[in-house]
Amino acid sequence: MSPRILVVGAGPAGLTAAISLRLQGLPVTVIDKAAGPHTHPKAVVLWPRALEIFERIGVADELVSAGHQLTGQHYHSNGTRIATMTFRRLRHTKYRYALAIPQHATERVLRKRFAELDGSIRTHTELTALRIDADVVTTTLTDLGAGTEQEECYDWVIGADGVHSAVRTAAGIEFTGQTYEQTFLLSDGPCATDLATDSAHYFMTDTGVLVMVPLPDKQWRAFISAPRAIPEGEPLVDTVARVVSQRSPVPVRFLDGHVAGRFRIHRKAAERVWQDRLFLVGDAAHAHSPAGAQGINTGVEDASSLAWRLGGVCRGSASAADSGRAFAQWADERHQVVENVLRDTDLQTRLWGVRGLRRRLRDAVLYGAERTSLLDRVVIPRQTQIVQRYKPGPGQSRPKTIGVLRSHARLPNVEIPTGAAGGTYLHDFLSLTEPVSIEFDPAGTPGRHTDVQRSDAQESGLDVVSLTGPALRSALGISRRVTCVVRPDGIVAAVAPNPAPSKRENNA
Ligand SMILES: Cc1cc2nc3c(=O)[nH]c(=O)nc-3n(C[C@H](O)[C@H](O)[C@H](O)COP(=O)(O)OP(=O)(O)OC[C@H]3O[C@@H](n4cnc5c(N)ncnc54)[C@H](O)[C@@H]3O)c2cc1C
Incomplete structure (x- = not known):
């Protein structure tokens, strides 16, 4: 009998898992509680490592032609440029740039690919409960349209259902960490500005941070830490536009057609990502600040590095002992990656907000790191996830x-x-x-x-x-x-x- 695999959540992580499994000839059921693809502003940057994964599942070319290539990141402190990071020294990858592309566009390409592989998404279907037994996972799925509920059994369940994961909660897996006090606001849309469109721009000021990322079709992502006071009744887009013009040394005028959002950020990780027949990938497994743009990228890699192992087990090419080892190794590797991502994104978030002597120290370090090309040689390979090294697990040979x-x-x-x-x-x-x-x-x-x-x-x-x-x-x-x-x-x-x-x- 074919293995029964359920992917809960058709975001980037779930779709990457589903496509990777279909490409191995395995049947996959994908459900999503939303009625259709979302369109609100979320992640906008794909790093080279994610593009390499997307190339293997046959979507990189379409993403690259739909996206906008960025060759650098400029950092400013209170109006003065202090450092620039570039991809000039990035070696051994086809993708020597960051690809700016709205998440809903990435998801559209992934959905299309999944459909080409005869995959379909059961929308308006929510996982509301599950029970894991030795040889089966029994799920309760609610059809939100019809208001009906039914039990379905699966051999394997991949929880890709985002930061509030019902899969994680139903499995009793703790999600530990903190939520940052700071609220962030963002807005995507066209802007009139002379800011260079080949780079992202970070403006760290004493009143908060502003990040401007050029997107395809002459659009921009404006991302700000929320100001202390927001006049009552002010539309969110107007708040973002006002703060952008205060924090950017180069004039930026919002044109019509912006979509704004507000969000809190977390530094949290699931206490485990593998439990018997259940796996957690993407935001269901880890949530962190968008600083460094690691979220979507890490989730895609969680999914891809799980899919070939799960595929091997489903095709019967791994014994029970081998499959246990494979999943334990996957969980251990993801733990290592997530620890690094949480640490790096937390550091970057904190550095955005430092004041006084610490600000001067941060600026001096960034300035020196650019002059010694440390940013391009060390930080960029790490941020783009191109330098990826795992510590060997028990029984594995030392790195050579x-x-x-x-x-x-x-x-x-x-x-x-x-x-x-x-x-x-x-x-x-x-x-x-x-x-x-x-x-x-x-x-x-x-x-x-x-x-x-x-x-x-x-x-x-x-x-x-x-x-x-x-x-x-x-x-x-x-x-x-x-x-x-x-x-x-x-x-x-x-x-x-x-x-x-x-x-x-x-x-x-
Ligand atoms: C405002 C904002 C800006 C961001 N900027 C960046 C950035 O620049 N770079 C970056 O890398 N990351 C960024 N992120 C993070 C990024 O969006 C997430 O990391 C990414 O969406 C995670 O993908 P995912 O597939 O794990 O989960 P999601 O994209 O959250 O997808 C989960 C899916 O599961 C579905 N679902 C949820 N519960 C259930 C259920 N019980 N049953 C069925 N379906 C369910 C949802 O409808 C959804 O479609 C940003 C996030 C936000 C909110």
């Missing part, structure tokens, strides 16, 4: 580095010259379902191009890609034959000088 290849870390998406017409990126060799063994031999075939051969390794059962040619030397920083095993989520499970990594490492 050969050239730019490192185990328990993202495979750098290096371009290899494979023909007269150009090159192939390493991520193009990844599988959606199984780890792949990639063998690099810089000493093999002479010439400018790299030969590519594919085969099956009998002993490990992995697909093998062999790359041979001297260009590998400079591209990867290796001087001898090297084999690495790369998981479907682009993480190097093992790297070793030939002979190939052992079977145990392949399962890492």
Whole structure:
């Protein structure tokens, strides 16, 4: 019998999970309590790592052509520019920019892709209860249109139902942390301004922060910490427009067509993201400040890194013990990522609001970090989630580095010259379902191009890609034959000088 998988929530995290599972040929039921796609302003930035995931599920090109590319972020303190971060030094990715695109546009593209894969979303359907037993999850789903309720059984449930997750609550999983005191306001729409449209602009002032992000179609996202006093009855858009013109040193005039919102932000995480047959991804698992724009990006990665493991278990390619190990490893890795995201976004949020001596110190550090290119070399790779390294779990080998290849870390998406017409990126060799063994031999075939051969390794059962040619030397920083095993989520499970990594490492 086919596995029964329920995804609760058709936001970016739920849709990424659902598409990734469909691409593995698995049936998926997706429900959402909303009557249709939402249109209010939410996340607006996709980082390179999320774009890499979106490329693997076949939506990156459409997103890139619908979005607006940003090449930098300018930081101002009380009207003076103190630092600029750029993507100039970002290496080993196709996406050397941030993509500004409203979340509802991203969701539209994901919904379309899911539909192409014969997926459909049961809208107006709310999960109101669930019970987890040893071999089944019994859910109560309410049809909000008809007002009826029914029990449905699933083998696996993915809770992608946002920060107020009913799945998390029904499973009795605590969501711990704090809610910031500060309220934030935002508004999306057209503006008349001379602010550069190739970058995001942060204006930190003694009265609060303003972030201006250029969007596609000459629109802008204006994001502010709410002022102390808001005149009673003032429309939200007018409040944002007024504060923007106070905090921006460059005139910004709101034109007609703005949509505004108000929100509180949290620093919270679920105490666990995996419980028997149930998983939490996206905001259901973690909620943090939009500083650094990590929310949608982290949720998409939660989903993608779960989907290949769950797919393997559903297809029966993992034993019960292996599946337990796979899910425990996923939960441990996500915990590491979420801890970092919570710490970084909290720090950035606090830095927005410092005053007096601390403000001068913050400005001096930012200024120095730009001058020494620390922002571009260290902060940008971390913010874009391109530098991704996991601490090995129990029973896993210690991280090993050969050239730019490192185990328990993202495979750098290096371009290899494979023909007269150009090159192939390493991520193009990844599988959606199984780890792949990639063998690099810089000493093999002479010439400018790299030969590519594919085969099956009998002993490990992995697909093998062999790359041979001297260009590998400079591209990867290796001087001898090297084999690495790369998981479907682009993480190097093992790297070793030939002979190939052992079977145990392949399962890492
Ligand atoms: C104002 C604002 C600005 C933001 N800016 C950024 C940014 O710049 N960058 C960034 O990365 N992130 C940003 N975020 C965060 C980002 O929007 C979230 O991280 C993202 O939406 C999380 O996606 P998700 O799929 O986990 O959940 P959601 O997008 O919240 O989707 C959850 C879905 O589940 C459905 N649902 C909920 N409960 C149930 C139920 N019981 N049964 C069935 N369906 C249910 C909902 O209808 C919804 O469609 C912002 C958020 C807000 C609010």
